[in-house]
């Protein structure tokens with residue numbers, strides 16, 4: 001599970017994320033949505049131990065990421081938006097290295113299976129520096145999933161993937177959660193979020209505009225309920241952003257010199 005409690009991140013006087021709280025239970029895919037600069041990557045970086053919170057706590061599998069980083073990091077796989085992979089290793093070498101770090105038993109057949117799954121078998125012994133962007137992204141996804149982590153944290157997973165791979169990855173995330181694991185992802189793809197996420201939080205300029213299931217968000221925004229027949233996430237998303245902009249306008253009119 002993932003637990004974010006009153007998380008705030010400040011850069012100088014700028015508050016990138018303000019008092020964000022949410023939790024994700026095993027078996028669920030949770031989507032973190034928002035406009036550019038909303039604070040999605042900042043939140044993910046706190047959760048994976050890369051950017052220290054200004055206040056609040058972030059926990060993975062009941063372990064505080066900033067108090068017990070090694071224990072927390074053993075519990076999650078992380079797919080960054082711009083993965084760094086060792087270019088002078090082949091995909092097989094890199095994946096064996098990951099398997100050793102995470103003590104994955106009998107990893108070689110598993111690595112072969114993953115390479116085959118992503119149509120990379122013919123390239124498994126080529127240096128990663130020769131790979132296309134999408135091929136690197138696939139290797140990063142395999143590296144995160146190879147240890148079968150209880151928690152998977154994903155920042156913008158679909159960038160650079162072809163439509164076939166994008167569908168595979170979408171199904172992988174769903175299947176991972178359906179096996180009792182926890183998945184958190186950020187994405188700008190509203191159709192992806194709508195297809196795989198059980199719950200969502202919509203952020204804008206560091207603040208939560210809405211949180212819950214699709215039907216919770218429909219109720220919150222007054223859009224039409226009704227499961228798959230209800231209003232789309234796109235409509236809900238724009239309604240939330242629109243409401244926030246009108247609210248901002250009212251605040252400015254009330255205090256023009258603030």
Ligand SMILES: Nc1ncnc2c1ncn2[C@@H]1O[C@H](COP(=O)(O)OP(=O)(O)OP(=O)(O)O)[C@@H](O)[C@H]1O
Pocket residue numbers: 011016034035036037038039040041042043
């Ligand atoms: N290292 C940093 N120093 C100063 N400000 C930063 C830093 N990293 C992020 N920010 C600021 O924090 C805010 C949130 O950025 P973040 O990268 O989390 O947004 P995002 O929701 O992931 O956006 P995008 O969809 O564009 O990737 C932005 O205003 C950004 O300028």
